[in-house]
Amino acid sequence: MTKKYDVLVVGGGPGGTPVAMALAAAQRRVLLVERGAGLGGTCLFEGCIPSKILYESAQRLRAIRRAAEFGLCLSPGEPHIDWQAIVARKDAVLRQRAQWALDRAQTIPALDVRFGAVALLNQRRALLKPASGEPYEVEFASAIIATGSKSVRPAVLGSGLARMITSEQVFDLEYLPRSLVVVGAGPVGVELSQIFAAFGVRVTLLEAGLSILGQVDEEIARMLEVRMLHQGVSLVLDARVTRICHAGGGAFVQYRDTAGAAHEAYGEYVLEVTGREACTEELGLENTAVRYDRHGIRVNHVLETDEPGLYAVGDVVGQPMFAHWASAQSLVLAHYLLGQPVRFPEPAVNAAVIFSIPEIGIAGLTEGEARKAGHEIEVVRYDFSVDARAQVAGHADGLLKVVYERGTHRVLGVHALGEGIASIMGEAALAVGAGITMEALALIIHPHPTLSESFALAAHLVPTSVFIP
Ligand SMILES: Cc1cc2nc3c(=O)[nH]c(=O)nc-3n(C[C@H](O)[C@H](O)[C@H](O)COP(=O)(O)OP(=O)(O)OC[C@H]3O[C@@H](n4cnc5c(N)ncnc54)[C@H](O)[C@@H]3O)c2cc1C
Numbered sequence: 001m002t003k004k005y006d007v008l009v010v011g012g013g014p015g016g017t018p019v020a021m022a023l024a025a026a027q028r029r030v031l032l033v034e035r036g037a038g039l040g041g042t043c044l045f046e047g048c049i050p051s052k053i054l055y056e057s058a059q060r061l062r063a064i065r066r067a068a069e070f071g072l073c074l075s076p077g078e079p080h081i082d083w084q085a086i087v088a089r090k091d092a093v094l095r096q097r098a099q100w101a102l103d104r105a106q107t108i109p110a111l112d113v114r115f116g117a118v119a120l121l122n123q124r125r126a127l128l129k130p131a132s133g134e135p136y137e138v139e140f141a142s143a144i145i146a147t148g149s150k151s152v153r154p155a156v157l158g159s160g161l162a163r164m165i166t167s168e169q170v171f172d173l174e175y176l177p178r179s180l181v182v183v184g185a186g187p188v189g190v191e192l193s194q195i196f197a198a199f200g201v202r203v204t205l206l207e208a209g210l211s212i213l214g215q216v217d218e219e220i221a222r223m224l225e226v227r228m229l230h231q232g233v234s235l236v237l238d239a240r241v242t243r244i245c246h247a248g249g250g251a252f253v254q255y256r257d258t259a260g261a262a263h264e265a266y267g268e269y270v271l272e273v274t275g276r277e278a279c280t281e282e283l284g285l286e287n288t289a290v291r292y293d294r295h296g297i298r299v300n301h302v303l304e305t306d307e308p309g310l311y312a313v314g315d316v317v318g319q320p321m322f323a324h325w326a327s328a329q330s331l332v333l334a335h336y337l338l339g340q341p342v343r344f345p346e347p348a349v350n351a352a353v354i355f356s357i358p359e360i361g362i363a364g365l366t367e368g369e370a371r372k373a374g375h376e377i378e379v380v381r382y383d384f385s386v387d388a389r390a391q392v393a394g395h396a397d398g399l400l401k402v403v404y405e406r407g408t409h410r411v412l413g414v415h416a417l418g419e420g421i422a423s424i425m426g427e428a429a430l431a432v433g434a435g436i437t438m439e440a441l442a443l444i445i446h447p448h449p450t451l452s453e454s455f456a457l458a459a460h461l462v463p464t465s466v467f468i469p
Contacts, residue, residue: 001136005031007337008126008140010118010283013041015314015326016146017101022334024111031138032111033118033128038098039105042148042315043323045094050171051191053090055355057081058198062357069394081199083176090171120284123307127284142309144333145290145297146326147283149276149315154183156241163251164244164270167192173269177201181253181267183241184274185212187354190224192271194357197233204265206239206255213354217366217415223399224356224417231357239263244270278316301344303333311337322352348373351429353422358398361425364413364432367403376406380438382458384418388449395419400454402438409437409462414455424452431455438462 009020012034020032036045043049061081067074105113116130121137129135151166165173167188178201182193185207193205205212205228212228212235213221228235239255242262250268257263277294289307291298296318303311313333314326328345336342351363370377384390384398398418404411414428431441442459446452 002125003031003136003138005029005112005138005140006142007031008033008118008138008143009146010143011041011146011148011279011314011316012036012039012101012113013146013148013314013326014043014323015041015148015316015330016144017041017105018327018330019144019146019313019334019337020111021105021108022331023337024108026334026338027110028337030111031128031140032105032113034113034115035117037115039101039113040094040098041323042150043326044097044101046168046171048323049094049097050090051167051188051195052355053093054086054171054195055191057086057089058195058357062198066394078200081176083173083199087172117282119282120287123288123310142311142337145283145285145305145310145312145316146314146330147279147316148326149278149321151272152275152277154241154272154274156244161244161246161251161270163246163268164272166272170271177250177268179250179267180204180269180271181206181251181265182271182273183253184272185209185235185237186273186275187213187356189271189273190228191355192273193233193235194228194231197228197231198357202234202267203232204234204236204253204267206236206241206253206265208238208240210237212237213360216354216360216362217401218368220360220399220401220415220417224358224360227358227397228356234265236263236265276315276321278318280316302336303329303344320347320350320352322350324352325350349429349433351425351432353425355422358395358417358419359422361414361416361418361421361428363415363425363428364411365403366413366415367401370403370405370412375412377403377412378406378462379403380458380461382454382461384454387451387454387457389451389453390418390420392449393419400458402441402455402458404438404462409439409464410435411438411441416454418451420451424450424454427452427455439464 006028007030009016009032020030024030118126118128120126180203182189182205193203197203238257241255243254251270252264254264278296280292290305297312299317313329315321332342354360380402382400385396390396400416403413411431438459446456
């Protein structure tokens with residue numbers, strides 16, 4: 001017998017789950033199909049959460065190493081790293097969050113969560129192959145594809161050898177390697193290089209481009225490069241990998257620079273983090289009018305594909321690929337499908353944190369992006385070396401840049417590098433999203449001594465940013 005639903009949602013990550021829950025809460029009969037073992041997607045099982053759990057361990061280790069500076073005398077000697085305990089803690093948090101996500105979903109009677117694979121037969125029917133039991137057909141009025149993305153495996157000679165891993169495997173390594181070659185200095189490559197370097201792993205980070213973190217404010221990316229080198233990460237720019245071969249319980253990565261000179265780096269493991277591609281395989285998209293390539297499914301301004309009634313959200317529609325972006329799209333799509341007035345998220349007001357050491361915060365447009373978009377801009381810079389909170393915390397290092405429009409003084413972008421700045425990027429997102437002016441920012445009372453004060457202090461540096469009586 002064919003089961004009938006109002007909406008089919010494929011993928012239970014940050015893109016699929018919120019829309020499924022919101023529609024079901026509004027009494028739409030929703031089928032949410034997830035091919036993995038739990039709800040949470042890449043974010044929970046292979047991305048944001050496991051990487052931040054490792055990051056927390058790395059940051060605590062760094063703090064312990066500096067204990068004496070703060071007048072704390074620990075027993076002499078280097079702290080011991082128990083990799084298995086770190087992995088076990090990670091697994092416990094993941095289990096807890098996955099259970100919580102499932103429990104929440106199951107409180108909504110109109111939401112039917114199934115684990116298994118689904119393939120579209122046409123624009124209104126699909127075949128569901130549950131993890132256990134017989135396959136059966138389902139019918140739906142509309143569908144939302146939220147199948148996310150996966151690591152790109154570069155077509156390099158030797159790629160795919162046993163010692164080569166991606167972010168899908170790195171959080172479950174059986175032991176902490178002594179050396180690691182990371183290929184690709186995007187956010188994931190940078191974060192993991194610094195985490196493993198903090199654990200004492202000899203890390204070589206190879207990047208084909210001439211700087212790390214291509215989309216980040218150039219000055220801030222350069223500042224981080226210097227700090228990475230100080231932390232012991234062997235960062236090599238202009239390094240095009242040509243071949244990888246196994247040797248002595250690890251692998252040699254051969255690479256060339258633009259002048260053609262050949263070099264090599266050795267690691268017990270080689271972590272390939274050279275990008276992500278949309279998960280569109282085995283979905284039956286060829287049975288519909290949906291158009292897609294490896295960068296993503298094509299959608300219009302309301303996230304509808306070329307097949308009317310079929311929508312797509314999150315990583316599967318391409319950049320930007322962030323969990324909060326996927327969830328924001330997902331919730332707005334739910335309201336749109338419920339006939340409510342909505343504004344779909346725009347990349348110009350997106351915010352993100354790269355959990356490098358120290359963190360990089362991004363909200364809105366960089367100087368270059370703002371100019372390209374036709375804005376006349378000014379930039380104000382606040383140096384964390386003079387910041388009270390940063391000095392107290394022993395991290396008086398870093399930079400906050402606020403990009404604002406020349407005539408209106410509207411905040412267009414906030415870009416920062418500094419320990420702890422992740423916690424203030426919500427305010428940066430608010431300033432950009434609400435389009436507030438530097439004067440308004442200067443007038444908001446920020447608690448002292450906190451890093452959030454840096455916004456007000458930066459705004460006070462604007463010549464006309466005076467107190468309005
Ligand atoms: C190492 C790493 C660290 C990251 N750190 C951060 C971070 O700190 N902050 C941040 O915002 N973002 C981070 N991201 C990105 C973030 O994980 C993604 O942007 C986010 O998970 C995208 O959500 P999504 O729902 O679109 O896709 P996903 O989370 O990938 O979810 C898609 C789901 O669909 C399921 N699926 C796929 N195909 C099918 C099918 N045919 N049938 C049924 N189900 C299917 C998958 O099993 C998966 O559960 C990180 C990513 C990585 C790899």
